[in-house]
Amino acid sequence: MSVTLLIEQLLNGVQLGTMLFLMASGLTLVFGVMGLINLAHGSFYMVGAYATAAVTASTGSFLIGLAAGMTAAALVGALVELIVIRRLYHRPHLDQVLATFALILIFSEGTRWIFGSSPLWLSPPSWLTGFVTLPGDTRYPVYRLVLIGVGVAIAIALYLLISRTRLGMRIRAGESDREMIGALGVNIAKLYTVVFALGAALAGLAGALVGALQSVQVGMGEPVLILAFVVIVIGGIGSIKGALLGALLVGVVDTLGRVYLPLFFQTFMPPSEATGVGSSLAAMLIYILMAVILAFKPKGLFAAND
Amino acid sequence: MINTTPLSKNAAPATHAESHFDRKGLVQMILLGLLLLLPVAAYFLGHTYYVNLASRVTIIAMAAVGLNLAIGYGGMVSFGHAAYFGLGGYVAGISAYHAFDMTPFMSWPFSVPGSDSLLVVWLAAVVLCALLALAIGAISLRTTGVYFIMITLAFAQMIYYFANSWPTYGGQDGLPIYIRNTLPQVGNNLLDSSDALTYFLICFTGLMLAMALTSRLMKSRFGAALTMARLNDVRLATAGVSPYPIRLVAFVISAAITGLAGALYADLNGFVSPSMLSWHFSGELMVIVILGGVGRLYGPLAGAVLFVMMETFLGGITEYWQLFLGLVLLGVVLFAKHGVMGWLAGSERNE
Numbered sequence: 001m002s003v004t005l006l007i008e009q010l011l012n013g014v015q016l017g018t019m020l021f022l023m024a025s026g027l028t029l030v031f032g033v034m035g036l037i038n039l040a041h042g043s044f045y046m047v048g049a050y051a052t053a054a055v056t057a058s059t060g061s062f063l064i065g066l067a068a069g070m071t072a073a074a075l076v077g078a079l080v081e082l083i084v085i086r087r088l089y090h091r092p093h094l095d096q097v098l099a100t101f102a103l104i105l106i107f108s109e110g111t112r113w114i115f116g117s118s119p120l121w122l123s124p125p126s127w128l129t130g131f132v133t134l135p136g137d138t139r140y141p142v143y144r145l146v147l148i149g150v151g152v153a154i155a156i157a158l159y160l161l162i163s164r165t166r167l168g169m170r171i172r173a174g175e176s177d178r179e180m181i182g183a184l185g186v187n188i189a190k191l192y193t194v195v196f197a198l199g200a201a202l203a204g205l206a207g208a209l210v211g212a213l214q215s216v217q218v219g220m221g222e223p224v225l226i227l228a229f230v231v232i233v234i235g236g237i238g239s240i241k242g243a244l245l246g247a248l249l250v251g252v253v254d255t256l257g258r259v260y261l262p263l264f265f266q267t268f269m270p271p272s273e274a275t276g277v278g279s280s281l282a283a284m285l286i287y288i289l290m291a292v293i294l295a296f297k298p299k300g301l302f303a304a305n306d
Numbered sequence: 307m308i309n310t311t312p313l314s315k316n317a318a319p320a321t322h323a324e325s326h327f328d329r330k331g332l333v334q335m336i337l338l339g340l341l342l343l344l345p346v347a348a349y350f351l352g353h354t355y356y357v358n359l360a361s362r363v364t365i366i367a368m369a370a371v372g373l374n375l376a377i378g379y380g381g382m383v384s385f386g387h388a389a390y391f392g393l394g395g396y397v398a399g400i401s402a403y404h405a406f407d408m409t410p411f412m413s414w415p416f417s418v419p420g421s422d423s424l425l426v427v428w429l430a431a432v433v434l435c436a437l438l439a440l441a442i443g444a445i446s447l448r449t450t451g452v453y454f455i456m457i458t459l460a461f462a463q464m465i466y467y468f469a470n471s472w473p474t475y476g477g478q479d480g481l482p483i484y485i486r487n488t489l490p491q492v493g494n495n496l497l498d499s500s501d502a503l504t505y506f507l508i509c510f511t512g513l514m515l516a517m518a519l520t521s522r523l524m525k526s527r528f529g530a531a532l533t534m535a536r537l538n539d540v541r542l543a544t545a546g547v548s549p550y551p552i553r554l555v556a557f558v559i560s561a562a563i564t565g566l567a568g569a570l571y572a573d574l575n576g577f578v579s580p581s582m583l584s585w586h587f588s589g590e591l592m593v594i595v596i597l598g599g600v601g602r603l604y605g606p607l608a609g610a611v612l613f614v615m616m617e618t619f620l621g622g623i624t625e626y627w628q629l630f631l632g633l634v635l636l637g638v639v640l641f642a643k644h645g646v647m648g649w650l651a652g653s654e655r656n657e
Contacts, residue, residue, distance in 0.1 A: 037452045087640055093452050094383045098596050099639045101589045105632030113626050226463050226585065229456045237452060280471040287464035291445055294457065298448045 004138045009259050010252065015144045017251025018151020022206035023228040024235070024243040025158060026199025032238030033174045033195050034089055039100040040080065041203055041228070042221025043107035048073040048204020049211035049220060050111060053122040062125040066208050073204020074197040081196040086189070104222075112218045119217035122208075147209055154202065155244055162240065171195060175238060227254075230290050236300030245301060250286050257285040330651040334604050341607070342510060349503040357502040358574065363614045364509040365571045370594045370606030371516045372563030377592070378601030379524055380556040381536030385455045386442070386462030387591050390561040392583030393438055394431040394568025396469065399481040399578035401427050406484055424487045424499060424508075427569055435565025436558050438465075443557040447550060459585060466583040480579025487573050499573070509570050513607070516563045521603055523559070532556050564591075593635055599645030608646040 027041050051072035056065030080103065088096045123129075124143040131139045162168035170191055173181040182188045207221065214220070231250050235242025262278030269277065293301065345360035369391050376382045404411045404420020411418045421427065446457045475481045486505070489497040499505055523529050534542040535549040542549050572578040581587070590613070598609025616634070620627035642649060 031452065037455060084636065084640070093455060094377065094592075094596075094600070095639050097383065097385065097455060098592060099636055101593065102632040102635035102639065105628045105635070109626045109629035109632065113629070222585075226459065230460050233453060233456050233460065276471075276473045280468050283467035283471045284464045287460050290457070290460055294445060294449065298453070300453075 003136050005259070007134060007136055007138045008140060009255055011140055011144065011148070013252035013255035014248060015147050015151075015251070016255055017248035018148050018155075019206045019210050020224070020227055020231050020251055021151055021244050021247035022154060022202045023224055024231040024247050025154075025240055026202045027228055028232045028235070028238055028240060028243045029171070029195055030199050031232070033171055034192055036085065036089060037093055037096050037100070038085070038199075039097060039225065040103035040107065041199070042225030043104055044073045044077055044200040044203040045207035045221035045224055046107065046111060046216075046218065047076050047207070048201075049122070049207035049216045050115060050120065051204070052208035053120040053211060053216045054115075056122060057120075062128075062212070065122075066205070069208035070201045070204050073207070074201035077200025077204075078193050078197040080200075081193050085196060086192070089192075108218050115218075117218065119215040122212045122216050124212045143213070147213075150205075150209065154205075158240060167191075167194070227286070230286055232300075234290055234293050234300055236302040239300070239302040242300055242302035249289070253289055254282075254286050257282040261285070333647070333651040337604060337607060337611070341611070345503065345506050349506075354502045357506050359614065359618065361502070361506045361509045361574050362571075363610050364506065364513050365567050365574060366591075366594065366614060367607040367610035368509070368513045368516050368570070369564045369567035370591055370598070370610055371513065371520060372560045372565075372567065373591050374595050374600065374602075374606045375520055375523075375563065376557055376560040377595055378605065379520075379529070379536070380532050380553055380560070382447070382553060382557055383455050383592075384458045384557070384560070385585070385588050385592065386458035386460075387561070387564050388583050388585065388587040389442070389462035389465045390435040390439060390565040391568035391571070391587065391591070392465065392469065392578075392580070393435050394565035394570075395572035395578040395582045396475065396481070397431040397434055397565075398427045398487060398569040398572040399483055400475055401430065402483045402485070402487055403475065403481060422485065422487050424489050424573070427487050427573075428566055431565045431569035432562045435568075436562045439558045439561030440554070443554050443561075447553050447557065459588065462583065462588055463585060466580055466585070469580045469583055476579070478580055480577055480581075483572060483576045483578065486576065505574065509574070512566065512570060516566075517603055517607075519559075519563070528552070528555070593631075597635070597638055597645055599647035602645070602647045604651075605645055605647045608650070612646055 023041065023045060026044075027038060030036050030038050030041075048069040050069075052062075052065040052069030054065075055068035056062050059065065084099060084103065088099055091099075128143045128146055130142045132142055132145065134140055160168075162171055170181060170186055173186070174188070174191060174195075178188065181191075203221075206224070210224075211220070227250060228247075231246040232243055233246075234249065235244070235246030258279065261282040262275045265274035265278040297303075341360065341364065345357045348354075348356035348360070369387070372390070373384065373387045376384045376387070400411065401420050402422055405422040407420070409420070411420055442458065442461045446454055446461070449457060469475075470478045486500045489499050489508075491497070497504060499508065524533070531542060531547050531549075531552045534545075534547075535552050539549040542552075568582060571582070594609035594613045595606055596609070597612050598605035598607065613631075616627065616631055620630055624630075638645065
């Protein structure tokens with residue numbers, strides 16, 4: 001258990017956490033402002049990744065691809081809001097779950113139809129492929145550090161957007177009293193579309209950035225979506241601050257658990273068994289964390305609406 | 307979650323109820339009759355494939371009957387019922403595995419051997435699923451609304467990932483059941499579970515029992531309390547009945563029914579894998595309940611028939627059949643709230 005491994009895995013955990021934050025912030029905003037549970041958020045993640053991969057492949061520029069990915073996710077998000085989601089705001093959660101589950105099926109199979117079943121390849125641009133040496137002689141990929149940087153920058157930008165701008169003021173007002181801001185002359189329908197598209201764009205960005213690290217394939221958004229659910233349940237649904245904290249917590253606990261639990265069991269078990277027990281326990285770790293937190297705080301760490 | 311639906315909504319005029327009885331009863335009779343007669347006919351014409359298909363419909367309907375008790379009657383939108391379906395399946399699989407290997411399932415603190423008896427497998431599946439649901443429900447039911455949905459989903463994922471990474475029983479490759487678990491032999495060879503029609507009739511009996519149990523429960527005092535817990539839990543509490551234990555018991559029964567269906571499913575396919583535990587299956591079960599008509603006794607059956615037919619026939623035409631399933635589902639959710647049974651049999655009295 002060297003210090004190098006610990007630093008490396010901590011950074012990996014933070015990197016996973018920042019990407020989860022990009023997903024979770026959109027989900028939690030949409031729930032906080034519109035009261036909508038959106039399973040199709042993982043589809044925007046996938047749309048962003050596919051658009052980025054396709055545009056990067058044809059233009060050769062990762063940055064143009066990234067911009068295209070975010071734009072595509074935002075546009076698809078706005079379109080979905082206009083056609084489907086808008087009919088669901090006053091429906092029970094069951095209807096929202098089912099309609100957005102239907103959207104997942106449509107998006108996943110549609111994407112498979114257009115792009116085929118085999119994954120697309122997207123790699124980080126060459127100027128981001130190197131390693132940096134951190135204190136303690138840890139060599140760490142530049143690209144992952146950039147992801148952490150992007151996540152932090154987005155977190156700050158979101159904070160400024162929500163606390164300093166007129167749009168942010170409306171979002172906060174929408175969270176506390178929907179009817180009232182409508183009565184005050186704010187175009188709620190437009191506000192909802194903008195918030196939904198913003199969330200979709202952030203999910204698309206996360207999909208594109210992570211897609212360059214792993215692979216771009218159908219269904220890539222689903223595991224992330226469920227992790228993002230755990231994040232916002234832990235953080236308190238509707239709270240951006242909770243999403244940030246929950247994302248970092250989940251990212252770090254999950255990553256460290258996967259590395260250290262098997263090592264821990266090896267200290268008193270035969271290696272092959274230890275790996276089995278350790279990795280199965282590690283896979284359950286964040287859900288156990290969630291259960292423990294909910295046992296004490298049923299509304300999460302930073303419940304927004306009460 | 308305070309729902310202000312007035313009680314009087316339930317007390318529709320009697321004439322209104324009677325005018326629907328015949329049509330509803332007729333639709334239900336036809337549905338059951340077809341489900342029972344078509345496989346029997348297929349069996350004697352030598353089409354075992356269709357008998358097994360009918361078993362599949364029946365088992366999935368039974369799993370959905372369980373979920374319908376939670377969602378439709380109890381108002382608990384569980385997004386994690388695949389956990390119980392899968393656990394039931396793994397009980398059948400693991401039990402058969404140890405019986406086949408003649409190794410004990412566990413030897414400490416007391417010895418538990420494997421078993422290839424269906425009765426033992428069913429009992430174990432029901433008990434274990436009930437215990438799991440008791441633990442998950444006890445935590446999840448402390449929350450409501452969207453939290454409940456996400457938490458039940460998260461717990462099911464936990465079990466999914468556990469099954470995926472636990473190597474003893476096949477991990478993500480799953481576990482085959484080489485010989486279908488058996489029923490005790492009574493006299494001659496009447497109950498041979500490996501016979502397709504016999505197994506269908508076993509599943510059909512299971513489905514009928516599950517539906518009878520649901521119907522019986524909902525007519526009892528317990529059912530009245532559960533309905534009230536869904537419609538207005540404050541009013542129920544004011545009447546001196548605490549909603550939490552009522553919901554928890556309903557949740558546990560619901561999970562036990564779904565778990566028993568899972569055990570039947572594993573024996574039907576001769577195979578159990580983590581995909582039985584996946585959140586996609588939880589979603590599909592919800593889809594079936596909604597397609598059929600939520601909170602209706604025959605809704606899950608109608609939904610399962612429709613779902614498996616779409617899967618079989620659309621799936622035979624295009625490999626992208628789930629795209630069309632998505633479109634149909636979207637249409638039903640947005641425009642046809644009462645599902646197939648609502649469309650065929652008219653609305654329920656309390657709608």
